Amino acid sequence: MEKENIAVGLDIGTTKIVAMIGKKNEYGKLEILGVGKSKSLGVARGVVNNITQTIQSIQQAVLEAETKSGYKINNVVVGIAGQHIRSIQHSDYIIRKNAEEVIAGGDIQLLIDQVNKLAMLPGEEIIHVLPQEYKIDGQSDIKEPIGMYGGRLESSFHVVVGQASSIRNVARCIQSADIELSGLTLEPLASANAVLSQEEKEAGVALIDIGGGTTDLAIFKDGIIRHTAVIPFGGNVITDDIKEGCSIIEKQAELLKVKFGSAWPGENKDNEIVSIPGLRGREPKEISLKNLSKIIHARVVEIIEQVFTEIKEYGHDDPRKKTNSWNRFNGGWRSIETHQTISGIHYRNGH
Amino acid sequence: MDTRIGYPNEHLAGNSDEEISCPLYATVVGLVMNSIENKTQSAVRLEKINEAKIVRPPKLEIIEEEIIKDDVQDTLTPAVSTSNKKNFFDLSGYLGKIKEFLDNAE
Numbered sequence: 001m002e003k004e005n006i007a008v009g010l011d012i013g014t015t016k017i018v019a020m021i022g023k024k025n026e027y028g029k030l031e032i033l034g035v036g037k038s039k040s041l042g043v044a045r046g047v048v049n050n051i052t053q054t055i056q057s058i059q060q061a062v063l064e065a066e067t068k069s070g071y072k073i074n075n076v077v078v079g080i081a082g083q084h085i086r087s088i089q090h091s092d093y094i095i096r097k098n099a100e101e102v103i104a105g106g107d108i109q110l111l112i113d114q115v116n117k118l119a120m121l122p123g124e125e126i127i128h129v130l131p132q133e134y135k136i137d138g139q140s141d142i143k144e145p146i147g148m149y150g151g152r153l154e155s156s157f158h159v160v161v162g163q164a165s166s167i168r169n170v171a172r173c174i175q176s177a178d179i180e181l182s183g184l185t186l187e188p189l190a191s192a193n194a195v196l197s198q199e200e201k202e203a204g205v206a207l208i209d210i211g212g213g214t215t216d217l218a219i220f221k222d223g224i225i226r227h228t229a230v231i232p233f234g235g236n237v238i239t240d241d242i243k244e245g246c247s248i249i250e251k252q253a254e255l256l257k258v259k260f261g262s263a264w265p266g267e268n269k270d271n272e273i274v275s276i277p278g279l280r281g282r283e284p285k286e287i288s289l290k291n292l293s294k295i296i297h298a299r300v301v302e303i304i305e306q307v308f309t310e311i312k313e314y315g316h317d318d319p320r321k322k323t324n325s326w327n328r329f330n331g332g333w334r335s336i337e338t339h340q341t342i343s344g345i346h347y348r349n350g351h
Numbered sequence: 352m353d354t355r356i357g358y359p360n361e362h363l364a365g366n367s368d369e370e371i372s373c374p375l376y377a378t379v380v381g382l383v384m385n386s387i388e389n390k391t392q393s394a395v396r397l398e399k400i401n402e403a404k405i406v407r408p409p410k411l412e413i414i415e416e417e418i419i420k421d422d423v424q425d426t427l428t429p430a431v432s433t434s435n436k437k438n439f440f441d442l443s444g445y446l447g448k449i450k451e452f453l454d455n456a457e
Contacts, residue, residue, distance in 0.1 A: 008393040009382025018376065021394050022383040029364040030384060032371050071394035077386040079378055182389055190381030195357035195374075207357065209378065 006033070008065075010058070010076040010179075011187070012170060014043050014213025014236060017057045019065040021073065034069025036061040045213040045232045046082035046187075048169045051176070058177040075180035078170060080127065081187040081214050083232040084163035090115060093135075093154035103136070103145050107153055115157050125167055127184055128160040132224050143223075158225055160186050188218035188228050198223065208307055212236050215303055217310055227314040231306050238299045245295045246287050252276055256292060263300045265293040 004023060011018045019036045038060035042050030062073055094111050096103070108131070115129045134142040136150035145153060167184065174181050192207045201220040209216040211234045219227040235257075242253040260274055272289040359380040360372040371380070386393055 004392060005387060005390060006392055006394040007383045007386035007389070009379045009384075009386050011379040011382055013378070016375075018379040020376070020379045020383050022380075022387070024387055025364050027364070030362050030367075030380065030387070031364040032367055032380075032383075035371065035376070035379075066397070069394075070397050072397050073394045075391065075393050077382050077389065077393075079382050182391060182393065183385060185382055185385045187378050190385060191357070191359075191378045192381070193362075193384050194359035194377045194381035195361060197361055 006071060008073050008076045009190075010061070010078045010174070011190075012043060012048070012054070012058070012078060012173075013040055013211060014046055014234065015211070016040050017043075017054075017061045019058075019061040019073070019076070021065055021069045021071050033071060034065045034067075036064030036066070036068065038064065043213070045234075046080075046211075046230065047084065047166050048173060051169065051173055054173045055176045058173060058179075062177060062179065073179055075182040076174065077183040077185055078174060078181060079187040079190050080162060080167060080170060080184050081211075081216060081230050082162070082166055083214070083230060084166050085127070085160065085186065085228075085230045086162075087158060087160050087228045090118065090157045090159050091154065092157065093152055096151055096153060099149065099151035102147050102149055103153060105146060108145065108155075111153060111155060112157075115159065118159065120161060123164055124161050125164040126159060127162050127167070128158075128186055128189070130158040130160070130225050132156045132158055132226075158228070160228060186228060188216035188230070189225065191216065192218045192220065192225075196220065206311055210234055210303065215307060217307055219311065219314055227310075229310045231303070231310065233299075233303050233306065237303075238296055241295050241299050242292065246276075246285070246292070248276055248285060248287075249279070256287070257296065260289055260292060261296050262289075262293045263296050265290055265297055268293050 006021060006023050009020045009022075011020075017038050017040045021033045021035075022030050023033065025031045038057045040054070040057050042048060042053030042057065048054050066073055092111060092115050094107065094114065096107060112129050112131065116126055118126065120126065133140065133156055134145040135154040136142055136145060136148055137152050139150075142148070145155075170184075171181050188207060188209060191209050192201075196205060196207060202223045204221040205219070207216075207218045207220075213232070213234045213236055215231040215234055217227070217229040217231065218225065238261075239250060239253045239257055242248070242257055243250050246253070246256075248256075256274065256276070262268065268288075268290040270288065270290055273286050274289060274292075276285040276287060278284050356374060357377060358372050358374060359377040360367070362384060363372060363380065370376075
């Protein structure tokens with residue numbers, strides 16, 4: 001049986017669970033063989049809170065992907081997100097025994113392994129150790145140390161840490177669905193991989209993924225990951241706001257948001273009104289679109305401001321760290337119109 | 352500052368579905384790309400699994416037939432030394448049984 005390099009990804013999101021089967025074609029591009037999507041029920045803000053429902057959703061998505069592609073899934077790489085994720089900057093070094101030999105991959109692995117043993121707070125686990133810039137015998141800003149001479153190999157690292165119990169819950173859900181777990185990836189990093197080009201990463205870019213339950217942030221500069229963050233607000237918070245603000249049920253609120261939602265109240269006229277059927281024979285409700293936009297606007301501004309605080313925290317104003325462009329897309333929102341207007345705000349607020 | 356919507360079509364093949372290059376699928380496309388770097392075979396073709404299952408029964412039949420042929424030869428060799436007529440009679444009976452067995456097996 002010839003061996004094919006078939007890859008499977010599983011995204012456990014707050015609004016949906018997606019399984020995707022793909023392979024690399026002869027041009028090195030990704031060819032998608034099948035996609036399966038199911039509604040995610042047991043996940044809140046990127047964290048599993050109902051194991052049984054999550055397992056069912058995973059099985060549904062996996063089955064759909066399998067029938068569409070004609071492949072049987074054995075193991076998956078899963079994305080991880082949630083408020084419990086935090087990233088730290090860390091610097092470490094090793095003294096090489098034989099400075100006469102050039103630095104090889106083994107030396108770098110040794111350094112990474114050393115960082116992996118870093119003492120964490122109780123209940124925390126390291127998800128990623130990402131080397132940034134290396135320093136060899138005092139010579140700084142080295143991106144590719146392999147093949148160089150030197151005794152002291154030093155590097156700064158971007159370490160992504162998450163709560164062990166949350167990670168284990170995700171792993172259990174996948175194992176219960178009869179699939180093996182082959183790897184964990186931080187969701188903002190996965191999105192960045194798919195969306196950003198190498199040139200953008202070099203110039204400096206911030207990726208913002210406004211999902212259903214969380215908003216993910218990843219900042220790149222000089223081709224290296226500099227900062228990652230997960231903010232526990234997303235599209236679902238907006239749906240909740242609409243639900244409360246207009247006193248309607250959640251399903252109607254979601255529909256309103258997707259069909260008529262806009263984040264810029266200035267675009268709506270006062271006389272645009274949507275009528276919503278009342279519950280149990282009550283009078284239908286009339287909601288003005290202007291009001292709806294105001295509700296969405298308030299929450300979107302809050303989310304964007306949090307993102308901006310996070311970017312400022314990273315040191316956006318520092319010329320060495322300056323990012324040249326922002327890059328955003330949304331997952332759980334499903335409405336391009338909403339999306340574009342959000343970008344609109346972004347200009348107007350002058351961030 | 353510049354902004355754009357991030358579509359995951361950066362690394363997708365040209366003939367991909369429009370639907371997949373929608374921002375909704377960006378994360379999962381990234382995860383598939385990470386999975387490719389692992390260089391493992393994460394999925395097996397369903398047809399191959401089915402083929403493997405189908406192949407087994409005919410193999411078993413062949414083995415059975417060989418055993419039966421051996422039996423026939425065994426009965427043939429001692430029979431030659433005694434009586435030819437009786438032996439022939441026995442053999443045809445035996446062959447009948449084999450035929451019956453094969454028919455049943457099929």
